[in-house]
Amino acid sequence: MSERVKIGLVGIAGFGEWYIRSLLTDPKAPQLDWMAAADPAPERCRQLAQIKEIGVPIYPSLAELLRQQRPELLVLCTPIHLHAEQTAMATQAGVAVLCEKPLAGGLDDALRIIRAQEESRRRVSIGYQWSFSRAIQRLKGDILAGRFGFPKRLKTFVSYPRPYVYFARNSWVGRINTPDGRPVLDSPVNNATAHFLHNMLYLLGPTWNTSLAPAAVQAELYRANDIENYDNAALRCQMPGGTEVLFFTAHSIPERRGPQCHFEFELATITFDPSQRNAQFVAQFSDGGTSVYGSPDDDRTEKIWQCAAAVRSGSESACPAHAALPHTLTVIAAQESMPEMIDLPASARRESKLEPGPMRSIDGLSEAFSRAFEKGVLPAELGDIPWAGAGRVVPVEVPEVLRASQNENPEVV
Numbered sequence: 001m002s003e004r005v006k007i008g009l010v011g012i013a014g015f016g017e018w019y020i021r022s023l024l025t026d027p028k029a030p031q032l033d034w035m036a037a038a039d040p041a042p043e044r045c046r047q048l049a050q051i052k053e054i055g056v057p058i059y060p061s062l063a064e065l066l067r068q069q070r071p072e073l074l075v076l077c078t079p080i081h082l083h084a085e086q087t088a089m090a091t092q093a094g095v096a097v098l099c100e101k102p103l104a105g106g107l108d109d110a111l112r113i114i115r116a117q118e119e120s121r122r123r124v125s126i127g128y129q130w131s132f133s134r135a136i137q138r139l140k141g142d143i144l145a146g147r148f149g150f151p152k153r154l155k156t157f158v159s160y161p162r163p164y165v166y167f168a169r170n171s172w173v174g175r176i177n178t179p180d181g182r183p184v185l186d187s188p189v190n191n192a193t194a195h196f197l198h199n200m201l202y203l204l205g206p207t208w209n210t211s212l213a214p215a216a217v218q219a220e221l222y223r224a225n226d227i228e229n230y231d232n233a234a235l236r237c238q239m240p241g242g243t244e245v246l247f248f249t250a251h252s253i254p255e256r257r258g259p260q261c262h263f264e265f266e267l268a269t270i271t272f273d274p275s276q277r278n279a280q281f282v283a284q285f286s287d288g289g290t291s292v293y294g295s296p297d298d299d300r301t302e303k304i305w306q307c308a309a310a311v312r313s314g315s316e317s318a319c320p321a322h323a324a325l326p327h328t329l330t331v332i333a334a335q336e337s338m339p340e341m342i343d344l345p346a347s348a349r350r351e352s353k354l355e356p357g358p359m360r361s362i363d364g365l366s367e368a369f370s371r372a373f374e375k376g377v378l379p380a381e382l383g384d385i386p387w388a389g390a391g392r393v394v395p396v397e398v399p400e401v402l403r404a405s406q407n408e409n410p411e412v413v
Contacts (some may be wrong), residue, residue: 096307128327138293
């Protein structure tokens with residue numbers, strides 16, 4: 001890259017600190033000119049002294065940043081319900097955007113982001129870092145080339161235990177809408193483990209930078225903590241053409257697990273198991289051959305450099321806004337599948353030790369989800385889980401903008 005790309009960071013606490021470490025220490029960081037940051041409460045950032053030391057100005061809002069500075073690429077590490085408003089503000093100012101996942105908390109906000117890209121002709125990418133990784137790109141290349149044959153079933157199980165303090169960290173965590181009524185649909189499916197559901201939809205996308213929306217979704221949504229929305233879930237997505245996608249995610253299992261991936265194709269089975277040393281995506285072919293694709297965690301910062309390169313070259317990123325829309329459609333359908341989620345029984349609740357504090361775990365949840373994952377069914381279909389229950393099958397209506405984007409991409413810069 002001949003000239004450094006001017007970058008701004010909005011949201012310097014929480015996951016914003018991951019970007020700060022990359023901007024300060026990654027060998028590729030000299031490609032960028034970190035010229036500005038914005039946060040209404042910068043004192044929450046543990047790296048605030050370092051930011052001040054290198055002279056990056058911090059503004060109280062995105063609007064003020066754009067009045068004072070004009071970055072070429074803006075990274076948004078802000079709450080879900082602000083993504084649409086802030087993306088529209090940035091693109092209207094002529095700035096490309098890398099917005100952290102998920103795309104949005106509702107369909108109107110998701111479509112607003114896509115319209116913002118189309119109207120401004122500025123690129124908007126969503127930070128699902130697995131999509132940008134070399135491992136997933138190589139794997140998707142072979143899927144698109146038909147090397148594995150027909151995709152029969154893709155399934156992923158991930159457990160990210162969360163302490164009580166996680167559910168008290170802000171006013172919208174674990175909520176369907178924010179206190180002032182904006183959709184957020186905060187849950188493990190739409191937040192902490194959203195990457196891994198999106199990855200399966202992305203791998204099934206018909207081109208290298210699209211995802212495939214499901215034709216129908218059936219969900220089992222379970223609540224253990226004292227929140228409005230669910231914190232554990234099992235989903236089945238029926239995809240166009242007959243492929244099945246299963247996703248199991250939990251915040252109430254005390255052991256961290258996964259993401260464990262098992263993708264069944266006509267000619268091969270593809271697996272990823274982080275419990276194994278040097279875990280990589282591996283394809284085992286029915287004729288005995290194997291292909292190794294590497295780990296998508298080896299280049300987690302690739303999304304930054306790829307989006308910066310797109311500013312200069314005009315190239316497309318691996319995960320533009322329309323590639324994240326199928327995930328949002330799935331989240332919305334899951335919520336409609338079981339609007340009255342199941343409260344896990346008080347008799348099964350336990351308090352488990354976890355850093356940085358205790359958590360509420362559920363006896364039998366790990367075993368139930370594990371068996372369902374292995375058998376390729378939803379927990380209620382096991383027939384012997386007394387608290388399990390299934391939601392209805394919800395057809396997914398795909399917006400026209402998504403159908404069009406899978407065939408052609410607007411010319412943006």
